[in-house]
Amino acid sequence: MPKRNLLFLILILVCCWGIAQPTRAQALLPHTLRLDLKKLEQQGVGLAQEASQLAQFQQYELALQRAKLATQLAPKSSEVWALLGALHLQTNGLDDGIAALKKAQTLDGKNSAVLFALGSAHFQKEKYAQAVEYITEGLKIKPNVSGALFDLGNAYLMLRKYPDAISQYEKAVAQDKNFWPAINNIGLINYESGNLDEAIRRWQSAADIDPKAAEPRLAIAVATYTKGDREKGLSLGESAIRLDSRYADLKFLKENLWGDRLLEDTKKLLDAPKIRATIVQLQERPSRTQRPPSR
Structure with missing residues (x-):
């Protein structure tokens, strides 16, 4: 499934509800200056909270502007720097995001959300x-976070360390039995390993959890088609693509961690006249809102 923004959302929630008022030793500063600095820091925290709220409504550019100013007013707040880093990641500013997150890590090396976000950034x-x-x-620092376990599994998957990847996916499902993306990705590994029946079983489990999930349904269609049941495979494939036409794009599938073997077999299904006709029909329709990626 697609590379998700779950860790970003976790970080946003941490920043939104967990930003503490910054404190630091100021005993040698004049009283008036201490008050002014405290006021500025409070304003910075307030801006960060506004940025967090804007981000929840996907107003990322506005949120980014406020977060940048917040770091100037509250430069000692690791949460504010973490928020800025997360927003940079969300707007594809990977290098700026990593720099801000590393600043947050310097200020608070025990913030698990920052470490998770740094992991997500390096994955990208x-x-x-x-x-x-x-x-x-x-x-x-914070074990048993299903989203982090899932992302760790994805990293192992890209390193082709399949047993490690499956282990992390299973841990993610142990924390959340309805976390179908992890089940789905175990199926991706099964397919690349040549175990089509087990892959289908995993994908069916994922599809049963979310009736609107197009990815496992398309994967089942490809496996069914490849095993020789062409009519059923075509029917399943058409239904999956109608749920979310983005999955008819091989590039999109590769971004969602589909392996070479599965992509090669998917191309055969997508090239079938019935599926091509469905894709053309969907492309001719007025664009409409689609379900957001889950990875």
Whole structure:
């Protein structure tokens, strides 16, 4: 499934509800200056909270502007820097996001959300080994976070460390039995390993959890088609694409961690005349809001 913004949302929630009023030793400063600094810091925290709220309504650019100013007013707040970093990640500013998150880490090395976000950022930069390191460190501080376990599994998947990936996905499901993306991705590994029946079983479990999830349904369609039941595979594939036409794009599927073997077989299904006709029909329809990616 797609690379999700779950860790970003976790970080936003931390910042929204967990920003503490910054404090620091100011005993040698004049009383008036201490009050002015405190007022500025409070204003910075207030701006960060506004930014967090804007982000929840997907007003990312406005949120980013406020977060930048907040770091100037409250430069000692790790939460404010973390929020800025998360917003940079959300707006594809990976390098700026990593820089801000590392600043947050310097101020508070025990903030698990910052470590998770750094892992997510390095994953997006395709630095999977570093992603593993950051997420693992975060899990030492706050274990059993299903989203972090899932992201760790994804990093192992990209490193082709399949047993480690499956282990993390299973841990994620143990924390949340309805976390179908982890079940789905175990199916991706099964397929690449040549175990089509087990892959179908996993994908069916994922589809049963979310009746509107297009990804596991398309994967089942591809596996069914590949096993020789062409008519059923085509029917399932058409239904899946009608749920979310983005999954008819091989590039989109690759971004969602589909492996080479599955992509090759998917192309055969998508090239079938019945599926091509469905894709053309959907492209001719007026654009409408689609379900957001889940990864």
